[in-house]
Amino acid sequence: METQVSSEKLLVDAALKQWQTGVDRANKLFGGASHEVLEREVAPGKNRLIYLLGHLLAVSDTMYATLRLGERLHPEYDAMFLKSSDRAVTPIASAEELKAAWVVVHERLQVEMAKLSAAEWLERHASVSEEDFVKEPHRNRFAILLGRTNHLSYHLGQVVLTK
């Protein structure tokens, strides 16, 4: 017997697939990058790859909180990679540490996000109050997923310039 997949689920699946495509692309770009490559700037005077690795990792880690999926794994990276620009904080976490954390954060995120139903994706995200959400139903988890996927693409477009 064939199972009819709901339209809602197909829409959510498309967005999850885009997210994972971005994560997989980042895995390849950062995973194989040597220390020397990670020190490269995406353009003269702009962010180094190691900073973007940490920045994207820290943003992904905040998604546990924003999507209300449970405890974050690495709030300690916020000071280095979200609240500070590149080179403002020294030393930063090592490439080995960031690459190892990257794998764990994204694998767990994939598992947790896959558990959400379409109705749950349309629930409020953590940065909007229940009162405001009644008036602004577009401030839902799904909007966060799409926004973070685009944020990842935005920086991957920069990372590839070092190739």
Added chain:
Amino acid sequence: METQVSSEKLLVDAALKQWQTGVDRANKLFGGASHEVLEREVAPGKNRLIYLLGHLLAVSDTMYATLRLGERLHPEYDAMFLKSSDRAVTPIASAEELKAAWVVVHERLQVEMAKLSAAEWLERHASVSEEDFVKEPHRNRFAILLGRTNHLSYHLGQVVLTK
């Protein structure tokens, strides 16, 4: 009487909003850019802004065909901005021409995309046959919308490096 908006519509609306956010951001970045600024490369030896303007415009124009929304407006840009890399074709269209076309292409796209129901977003896109689509229902219009939005973000991340 309050109207209950369907979950499907909320999911589609979130994706359309992300697309438009990207288009609006591009409007600001390219719209105010002088001839001199448009000649800048996003990084040494990489694409010039004028090329990325044409490239993003050409990709958006292909969306009429890929999303099966009607006739394309500017197939003539494909040779300059999709099939050729920057500086491979000279002369290219002028900044004035590209900026004017940009406005028309994106305004009309916004109107046409707003007409599609969630069920229509889940119909096949033009690059997949009806036979293949039965086996691969994820190759739908919605996936194209998400993919093109990420493509836009990817290049906007490069454009901002010239600031």
